[in-house]
Amino acid sequence: MPRPTPAQLAYGSATVVFSTLAMLLLSQTRTGVGIVVIALVALGLGLLVALTAAPAPRGARGARRRAARTASTARSGDEASADSTPPRPVRIPRQSPRQRTHTAGTAVRERSR
Template identity: 60%
Template sequence: MPRPTAAQFSYGSVTVVFATLAMLLLSRTDSGIGVAVICAAALGLGLLVAVTVPLPKRPKVRTAPAPAAARTHRTIEDIEIAAAHTERIGEHSLHR
């Protein structure tokens, strides 16, 4: 899960504070249950706002092609063939 951004924190917090104040002032509730319901609703609204804040777009990363040495995959047979070829070249140069 990605970490929340600063924008998500700030928008969510501001929403919770203002929604709580607005609902408490508009409802004029005095009971503890009413205040708890309003606080829970404000927290839910703040969470909804924080989740729906658009995330910044990530730049597309271009990868460089692998170096030639990394692309070369030699098998043991290839190495043995190259060694035998090198030995034959060496034998020919000795006979001259």
């Protein structure tokens, strides 16, 4: 079972506190049994909120791990073909000082001597 996120803990805790206060104020109970029942109901409600609160979306790092895990399980051992490897990034060479553009947007090239 995964650990709860800080957001889930915060939502659950806030639910317990505010629902306890609201139920105590609305019911105006003064008996010990009534207070215990309200506290247990508030704890159950806080637990429900914490478990159903949507976990925070994972960043790009988590998405890459999931994609790599999915790709590795889709392939079966050594039977992976060369087509399954991702393409390499294309390197774009820097322009030499001779090929830099002029301020008007036209290419300026020096003639070699």
